[in-house]
Each structure stands twice: as structure tokens, then as C-alpha cells.
Amino acid sequence: MGLRRYLARKTVWYLGALVIAVVLNFLLPRLIPGNPVDVIVSQLGQGGLSSEAQQRIYEDFSREFGLDKPMWQQFITYVVAIFHGDLGKSFANYPTPVTSLISQALPWTLALQVPAILLGWIIGNVLGAIAAYKGGGWDKSVFTTSLVFSSAPYYCLALILLYLGAVVAGVFPVGGAYSLGTSPAPTWAFIADASTFYWLPFLSLLLINVGGQAVGMRSMAIYELGSDYVNYSRSLGIGDRKMTTYIFRNAMLPQITGLALSIGAMIGGALITELVFSYPGMGYLLFGAISSSDYSVIQGVTLIITVAVLVANYLVEVLYGFIDPRIRAAKSGEK
């Protein structure tokens, strides 16, 4: 398969996935029986809003949802709005636009997730490869520890770390992302303050990602160790260190695809981690929105997550195409 064909194929599939994701994001909340706006407003009413305010919100939402129009027209309105960067207004914090809530939350999530995923992937792969190569006690301890970490649900490890690190030992703050009374600003003082809040959630994500990757890399590398090329390289007198790089390079390729496939799963777990640490990212925003039935925020958050995951997957797969020589260099049939 040539690189160009590979890229074209991937692009088509990911575009398809994107379209389907947007349709689902539009359609699923409309499965709620009855008029969603009625449900929303009646819930807002329980919060003690005046009937006049309720009426105003009701009209606003009806117009926004285009409930009087047929479904396909509603969908077009929805898609057009997305392309204008308009994700609607929050129900709970009316009339704050959803986009501004998300733009406050997103940086925290990215700051937590991107390093945890990338570092976790690198450390995990190195550990897994060493475990497979060394075998014996090394292998056993790395494998079992990794399996424990990778099988611990994200939030379980997070809860235990939080309890031990913040409540019992009192070394770390109990929750949040920065001290009360400060507000996010690009100053050293703020960054220093925020970093004390950063370690626990970061560590809980990192450990689990390392564990998962190490378990995967170990079994990949064990498969590779039995390959013909390992035996042949040995028979040529090539040293162990060089051979480890061969094994690593070959075992890495499926691990790269593995990364693409597991980003989605990682994000889900990470959302709950934010929740445990009251970290003001997307997960925390989502939690708040769910408990106040703030549908427009929920829909906005899910859309952003989906797009982010799809883009990340796509980038990893494109990168893979450039790395794997079997794709990069098309068959030329040397006789």
C-alpha cells in the first residue's frame, strides 16, 4: 500500500467518523422524550427562576433549537452554527456562551492530558521493552506492577492518591487547580502555585498510562524476540544492544497504532480524574453540566472531545504512515 493511498484512505475514514459523530451529537439528545426545552425549563423552574425569566429563556431556546422546524432543518442550523464557532448558550449560566466556558476549561485538560499521554507512552514502552528483553525477575515485577496500574480504574488510583497525598500526608492540596484568591495569569507566582495542584492528578494519569503501555509493549516485544530476524542478526554477530533497537523499532509500530486507538479510552478516564481532584477542566465542566441538566454545555463538551480525539487519532495514523517503511516505500517488485 503506497503512502498516498494510505493517507487518502485514512482521511476518508476519519472524515466519515467526524460526520457520524456530529450527527450522533445532534441526534442523541433529541431522543429525550417530549420537548427537551420543556424538560430543561421545568428543571430551571425548580431552581427558583421567576416565571418571566423562564418565559424569556423558553423562547430563546425554542428559537435556538428551531423546534418548530423539521428535523433536517434543525440539523442544518446546528451544523451552520458549529461552523461559526457557536455552540449555543449555557442553560445553567444563562446567557454565558458555551464556547467561553469550554475555552476556560480546555487549557487545564490539555495541560494535564497531553504530557500524561505522551510521557506515559514513552516511559511505558521503554519499561515494557526492557522487561521483555531482560526476562526473569525484572520482567515479573515490571509486568505485575504494570498490570496492577493499568487495570486500576483511573479514578480508583486518583482517589487513593488524593486521600494519601492530600488528606493523610497533607503534602498536596485537596482539590482545584490553583489557590483560592488567585486567578489564572501568566506569572511565575501563579505557575508555581498551580504546579502544586498539578502533581497529583498528573501522576495518577501518568502511572496508569505507563502501566497500560508497558503491558502492551512487553507482549509485543516478546513476539518480536522470537522473530527470524533476531536469530539471523545474532548469527551475524550483531550485538545485543543493536538488536534491542531492532526489536524496539518493530514493536513500536503496533504500539503507535495502539496509541491512536486508546486515546479515546484515555480521555474518558481522565475526565473522571479531573472530577476526583475538582480540577477545572472539561471533565469537571461536564460533571457540573450533567448535574444541572445543562444540555447545551454537555453537547458542546462532547463535541469538542470527539473532535479532539478524532484529530489526535488522525495525526497519529498519519505519523504512522510516514514511519512504517512498509507503507512509506511502496512495493517495487525487485526481481
Add this chain to the structure above:
Amino acid sequence: MRASNVTAVYAADSGQDVPAVDNVTLEVPEGQIVGLAGESGCGKTTLGNALALIANPPLYTIAGSMEIDGQVIDMTTLSRESNNLHRPYRGATVSLLPQGAMNAISPTLRIRDLVHDVMAAHDKNVTKAEAMDRASDRLKMLSMPTRVLDQYAHQLSGGMKQRMVTVISTLLDPKLLIADEPTSALDVSSQKQLIEMLLQMIEMRIMRGVIFITHDLPVLSMVTDRLAIMYAGKIVENGRTEDLVHTARHPYTAALLNAVLDPTEETRHKHVLGIPGSPPSLANPPSGCRFHPRCPFAMSECVTKEPAFLDEGNHQVACWWAEKNPGVRVPLEVTTV
């Protein structure tokens, strides 16, 4: 080149050791190709690995030494240091041309990188350019295209890949090349090309001796100068190829040669005979001569005593029947229809 008293065992899961090669001695005269034949599971490939000094757990070479050009190498792989002791010899003194070279080259490695790695493994100071020069000189010598050096293994056809692997295996002019079923996965024309190349290399004295392992007897009788027949981890007969083909002295050799369809005039009317029974378990080999349960000539001493090697000039055989019938060809049924 001479390898003496080689014994190699497989460590089984049960903790028991299975001797796959049992006290084998093999000699390769200067400039000759020695064939090693036998049924699958007789220990040919294991012997090949032991001779190539790449026995790797669960396979252990527990005894044996190799003498090449006056240099004596301890072949055992029990100590921790043996891997490092053997490493400099691999590829440079003894080299392996592996079975099924299809996957012998890492898929993420260009041929030229492998070439450089091989040379650098034996001489740290070799530069990429020097490695390239040597490889392309060698390719030109063998009239092969040099552009393959820039390619990955998956871009080469099967035959090309096998020839390329042969070139890499012999790049450092090893004294002994161990070719383990190099032709088995190839089509007939690629087989022919590869064999011609090996003969050409011997002629050019790129390597000074070849052990050719295969169960493909027609190929063996075509290329080899000498033949060694292996049965259940032991060599049972050893001699010049034509002597063995014409005057097989061991019943197993005779049966093995008989089992091959040979479309020449004189054999056209013979029945193709299989060998009755199946190869014995190496973990628990039969007493005495290991072939006795399947041998039509088995006598009482065959069951109890192991036959010693009988030296008949340039021809050795380990068989009680042969001892009693000196110089006679094994009269295996040649039924004419």
C-alpha cells in the same frame, strides 16, 4: 574445519533435557560442500544452530569444540560469558544462511543499514560508506543489482531476498557457511539461481567450506561433495556423495535415498518405498542402535549395543549389519515391476 563431540540439548518445560544432537563429529574439507540430511526432527537444524554458535535458551550446547584453521573454539553455551565469547566468531568465522530468509531481515531496516551493522559489529571503525563499498563490490562480483541496498526487505522478491541474505551472511568471508534449508521456500528457478551463486562463491573462495542442510536429497546429490546422514540426533553415515548414493552402507541411508523419486532410466521401475514407522522421540530414544525399531536388518545386538563408527577409508558408518557385511551395499528391496 572439524567440529568434535557436539552435544546440544533442549530444556523442556517439564525440566527434563532433550538431547537433540548427541555426540556428533563432523568434518568439512577445504573448499567442499558437505550435505547434512535426515527426516525432519532429526536434529539437523539444531546441529546447524550449534555450529553457528547461536544456541539460545531453551537450546544449550553442552559439549563440543570446533577447530577452524588451527583455531579451537569451545562451543558450549552454559556459562554466561559464552555469548560474548562466541559473538566475534559469528558472521566472521562461521556464518548462518537461515531457513526461510523471508523474515530474516528486520522489516524496518534498509539492507544497507543491516550491512553496516554487520560490519560494525566486528569492527567498530567501519564507516557507512566503507560498508556500502564492500557490499556493492560484492554484489557486482556476483552480478547482482546494487540498488537493492537502498531498499527494505519487503520490496524484494523471495528469490532476491534469499540471495541478498546469502550475500550478507558471507560478507565478512566466513570460513564456514551453514546453509539451513536455503532453497526450501523458493520456486525452482530461484532455487537454481541460489545454488549457482553458492557454487560461484565457493569457487571464488569467499568461504572455504559449506554445510548444506536439507531434506531435499536431489538438491543435495547435485551440489554436495560429501554427505552426512543424521538420524535421531546422531550421524549414522558419512562419506563422499557418490559413494553414499551408490553404495549406501547404512539401512537408514538406503531407505532415505529409496524414498526419493528419481526419474532416471534405471530407477524408473522401482517402487518408491517409504520408511516404515516414524522417527523416535528424542527425549526417550530406543536402546542400542536408534534405528533398530524401523530397520529391516535389525539383529539382537542392534537392540542392546550402540554400534561404533566403522571407518572404511573415506566412508564412515555406524551399523552392526555393515560391520558384518563389509563393503556391501544395503540390499533394500528394489522391486522391478
Add this chain to the structure above:
Amino acid sequence: MTNVPQSAILAEEAEPKPGPGSQVTATTRPSWRNLNFGPRMWVALTIIFLIVLMAEVGPFVYPYKSSLKVGSLYDEPSAAHLLGTDNFGHDIIAVLMNSTRNSLLNGLLAGTLAVFIGVLIGILAGYVGGWFEELLMGITNIVVAIPSIVVLILISMSLQHTNVGFLKGIGGLALVIGITSWPWTARAVRAQASSVATREHIDIAKLSGAGTPSILIRDVLPYLASYVVMAWVLQLASAILAESTLSMLGLGPSGTDSLGIELHWALAFQAVSTGAWWAFLPPTIILTLISFSLLYLQSSLDEVFNPRLRRGKKKNLAKAAARRAETARKLAQQNEKVEVLS
């Protein structure tokens, strides 16, 4: 939504390695008598058994009902209530047993459904091949790419407002989890099925006039049995974790207990920062144990079915090495003697 390592499955399907090694796994139909169940499997099975026992038998033996208010907000552990009370004043042990039962039930329903769909799609795609395979795998890849947590959140939101009783409870959630988590299984099964489909016994079955459904069930499925079992174990774990994730977010089945819902309330009522460890540690530990033991079981099954992953036991290795060294010494002496004589 979960971090269940899919690598075990990926290891089989991501690497289309030609050559003799790669075929080993699927070509041999394992005979159960020869399987070598290691100590790991027994550890895993024991943990699972104990948890199931607690969840299924516990509620009948334990004096308190999980819905009974026996105290106030976060009463500390005492002689009467060994693990204290939760934010509603319910006995934690009673709630824990009931929650575990519901979580396991959910996992069983969702995991089985996911495996059923996954095997069906995987086997059809792998066996039929051609454009049909492309299509099914295309759909699968799309479902894999869209983060399932998003779909789960959106559907369970709707479920909370539905009027159908069945969908509101555990059944509804299990259904949703089941229909969003099959793609992994489908991918793994397809890779194996397409390798089985090229084998000779399938041709013989075709020649003897067997219909496709019969071939799939009689001649293909048995060869995939080990994969299906392993996938099922993984899907159980992943479904249980998915349920707890959703429940923690506040989208769990309403009106019942589950491990995730327990954690949801513990977070909502500040159990961690007030130091009420008895409210959040027990469900956390049970969840981790369930997930760990299932994955441990899966990895030991993997070693049983793929001997390549198996590594020798230390004790045997040391003994065998000593014996081998002794033999080597004797042989060396022998050979020396022979040399002296000659």
C-alpha cells in the same frame, strides 16, 4: 472510558506477520487436557469467586438492608457497622454488597452483549471477506474512532428521561454499554477468522455442501473459542468500569446501588476531603480488584493459549541448569579421555 489494555488483543491483530510463527496461535485447536493452568489463573479465579460470593450470598446473610437508614452522614466505623455509614446514613457493607451485585450483573449483561455483537461482526467479516469485510470493518473503525464515552454520555442522558421502566435501570445501561463497546472484539475476531477461513478443513466443509451458517458455527467458531473467551473476560472488565465511570458522572441507573453510584455520592458529599475513607475506599478497592483479577485472568489465559508468551518457572530452571552443567562436565571428561587415548 476505561483503560483496559487492549494490547493483548492488539498483539494478535495489529501485526499481520507472515511466516510460521504467526500461525501458531490459531492453527492448533487447543486440547483442554494439555493446558497448563498456572498459579496466576488460580489467584485470579479465587479473587473473582470471593467477590461473587460476597455479592450474591452476602445480602442474604447480612442483617441490614442497603436501603435502610441506620445512622447519619458518615458515621465512623463501629462494632455495629464495621465500615460505618454513607452520606445517606445507610450501612456501607450492605450498600457495598448490593452495589457489587448490580455492577457485576451489569458487566455480565453488557460484556456478553458486546462479545455477541463483536463475534458476529468479526466472524462474518473475516469469513466472507471482500467488500463485505471492508464495509463491516469500516463501520467498526468509525465506532472505534468516536470516543465511546461521548456516545455513552449522550445516550444515558436520554435514558434518564425515558418512560420505559426497563431502560431506566441496569438493563438499559448494560444495553448501551454493550452496543458501544463491541468493536475491539470484532477487530480481534476478524483477524483470526480470516486466517481460519483460508484453511483446508473449511474447503472440505464447503465441498461437502455445508451451508455458511453451519460452517461458521461448526468449523470456524471452535477455532476462535480461546479468543472469544479472552475477549469476553476483557469485555466484562471494561463494561464494569464503563458503568462506574458513567455512574460517577451522575448518569448511572436511577434508584439502585452500584459501585460507581457509591463513588458519585462520596465525591458529591466531600468524603475524601473530610477524611471519611470508609465511604470511598471500599468501592474503590472492590472495583480495582474486579478489574485486576479479570485482566490477570485474561493474561494467564493468553499464556495458556499462546505458549510463546510463557516463560519457564524459576525453580525448574535452576534445577535443570545444575543437572545440565553436571552432564556437560562428564561429557568434557569423556572427550578428554578419548583424545588422550587416540
